[in-house]
Amino acid sequence: MTDEQLQQWVEQISLQYFKRPFLHKATFNARLKATGGRYFTKTHHIEISPHQLETFGKDETEKIIKHELCHYHLHLLGLGYKHRDAAFKQLLQHVGGARYCQTLPDREQRKPEPYRYKLQCEACQLVYMRKRKVDPKKYVCGKCRGKLRLYEIT
Template identity: 50%
Template sequence: MTPFELQELVEKISLEFFDKPFQHKAVFNARLKTTGGRYHLNDHHLDFNPKMLTQGMEVFIGIIKHELCHYHLHLAGKGYQHKDWEFKELLTQTGGLRFAPSPPREVKVLIYQCQNCEKCVQRRQRINTERYVCGACRGKLQYLDTTIISLGK
């Protein structure tokens, strides 16, 4: 999803579920760690956590609705905080998510390949290929690549 597509999606959901236009900016913010999105009271823009896209569109749209509840209630001068009944009611009406699911945990792994049987092994840390050999055939291991894997929730 591009930033432009994000903006369009937020505008579309705003009209469809809130009957009001979204007239500010919606942007991706990769620095958000545990939250799915954030509404900024000062300039009314919305931040979205790009990692939440990995949770599927249904979840992501639920997050957009949640942030739009803050947005529209705040601009209308109504109770826009989680504890306010107006917020709870609008969230229920629009089908927004109460809490964003925690993003999947990711770890960096190093991939080694056996030069004899070509079996690949993953290790969290660098290994000494002089000492460690292939578990299947005892062949020599060679460093292949470093990658990021998801451990799920």
């Protein structure tokens, strides 16, 4: 599907479900991997992930478009257009949009980093595990206010 076809599809969904025209630009953005789409409040443009269309089909992508159009129309009407707003939740449910998009199967799940550093108190031997390197001179032990020493875990 091209950007022009997407534009026509978004305009048609807007008229059919919202009874209002979509007067701005809708495009695909292949960099969107963790999100299905975006609405820009300054330009009022909408971007949709082509990966969602390829992976989950037109039905799921239509729900994402409805979600972004909820942001669009509510924002232009001066109503609550954010995810937490009651007006947004109500309109989204009314038009049948997706609250969240599905996770792409090829998207790697973030694994928690193992601890790479250990801070140990020289006085009471209490150990603090850290994923990132910190300067032990800037901190003291929370238990006894003793001096800390940094060790790298290999």
